Amino acid sequence: KAGVTQTPRYLIKTRGQQVTLSCSPISGHRSVSWYQQTPGQGLQFLFEYFSETQRNKGNFPGRFSGRQFSNSRSEMNVSTLELGDSALYLCASSLMGGGNTGELFFGEGSRLTVL
């Protein structure tokens, strides 16, 4: 069974540009969460999607957005990039949503560098 796949793995952008990251969850997983990882802040929750609906959102500005498709694949978008957006963006999928304490399976991440 394939794991969580994230693309692209590495990318470099300049300030003001926008970026779209993609995540394909493990087959059968309907919950997809996104996290931003930086050395000083650890893993910061961005948002969670389940059955194409955003169910929860972290404390990030509106420049950060996402969506989920009917096949559970998810994308996140960051517009008007700032230097501080440089980070590793991790996607995680879970078999169960809602009240179940499903284990999160992480992808390898997309490392974004903003110049």
Added chain:
Amino acid sequence: GENVEQHPSTLSVQEGDSAVIKCTYSDSASNYFPWYKQELGKRPQLIIDIRSNVGEKKDQRIAVTLNKTAKHFSLHITETQPEDSAVYFCAAKRVIQGAQKLVFGQGTRLTINP
């Protein structure tokens, strides 16, 4: 809002000794507490978890304890080995109207010295 504090940020122990990492959480509604291990350049992976109706759980050299009253939980690694060197993250989960939000601590970089 929800917050998880993790200490220490770095920890260095001699091979064979024990390591303890502690976390506190602010949201009393949290009911699930996993621990993730992230080796250098790799993805975080679940190593152990505990639910709020259990006070302690053990898996070979790894154990987790939970004190709901004090809102803190700890990871204990005994007989440490070089392959235990990694960054460890604690997390707390609260279910909000069917949604799930896992809040992570800041991480602990554990180094095992041979």
